[in-house]
Amino acid sequence: MNSSTIMIIDDEPQMRKLIRMFLEKEGYSVIEATDGVHALSLLDETPPQLLIVDVMMPFMDGFTFAKEIKRTSTIPLIFLSAKGEEWDKIQGLKLGGDDYIVKPFLPGELLARVESVLRRSYQNKPIPDTLKVGPLVIDTSAHTAILNEIPLSLTVKEFGILHLLAKNKGRVYSREQLLHIVWGEEHQSSERTVDTHIKTLRLKMGTDGELIETVWGIGYKFGV
Structure with missing residues (x-):
């Protein structure tokens, strides 16, 4: 990606x-x-x-x-x-x-x-790969996410979801959009898979899990 x-x-x-x-x-x-x-x-x-x-x-x-x-x-x-x-x-x-x-x-x-x-x-310098949004710092080259100075242990898909939502904070993504972008066009997963990953991601984020907001009937967004 x-x-x-x-x-x-x-x-x-x-x-x-x-x-x-x-x-x-x-x-x-x-x-x-x-x-x-x-x-x-x-x-x-x-x-x-x-x-x-x-x-x-x-x-x-x-x-x-x-x-x-x-x-x-x-x-x-x-x-x-x-x-x-x-x-x-x-x-x-x-x-x-x-x-x-x-x-x-x-x-x-x-x-x-x-x-x-x-x-x-x-070509002579790397594209900036560190993103800071509120208490969250994401380094795409190292594939790390640090929340309130504490590293998060994320799966590849959880990292992909968090990175996409954080980079486009405030924008709502439907479950289908998340599947296409994070899982890829050839995915065989259902939209319920996204809900499961979001639930696990929120748990790992602790009290800051509320930063990932549910927009009922549409999907999810990062709310900072």
């Missing part, structure tokens, strides 16, 4: 949903922002390893966002736009964009460009 987190910044809900589906299918964690202003407010919470930024947005467009973020950050950035004119592409690259994708695009093209930018950007 990919350890990279990608932020999608686009004011079109359907476009965000589509890109999220492509990326999560490949194991990436995804954060959504509706515009540049919203994205800036989220960056300090869970810094992503890549930004996918729509050019045409209200409040703060993609080019303005790029100017702002590149002053203080080296996070790689892919522009996404329905405008495919050469001037727009050149402008995006001059502003620090690592790539420029024209809508509409094929899933394979998007994923190939995402992988290419991540590879180029982090």
Whole structure:
């Protein structure tokens, strides 16, 4: 499973949903922002390893966002736009964009460009693999989870669930989504298996097990 987190910044809900589906299918964690202003407010919470930024947005467009973020950050950035004119592409690259994708695009093209930018950007340094959310610290390279400075003894699936929910805190995942992402598309498990793993995970987390919240009729989320 990919350890990279990608932020999608686009004011079109359907476009965000589509890109999220492509990326999560490949194991990436995804954060959504509706515009540049919203994205800036989220960056300090869970810094992503890549930004996918729509050019045409209200409040703060993609080019303005790029100017702002590149002053203080080296996070790689892919522009996404329905405008495919050469001037727009050149402008995006001059502003620090690592790539420029024209809508509409094929899933394979998007994923190939995402992988290419991540590879180029982090080939000489490791992608950050430590996540801190409240009292929880997860190290994906060491495959460890520490809660209130106490290591948790987790199975592979429990670790996968905790990592996914913590990286996307506040987002609700259905049982079916958890099965597809953590167990894989070829899984033969039932949704009840997810409930069993969640129950065991909460027990191991002690009083902090309540951080994994049940959203009745839908699924689970990390509630910090």
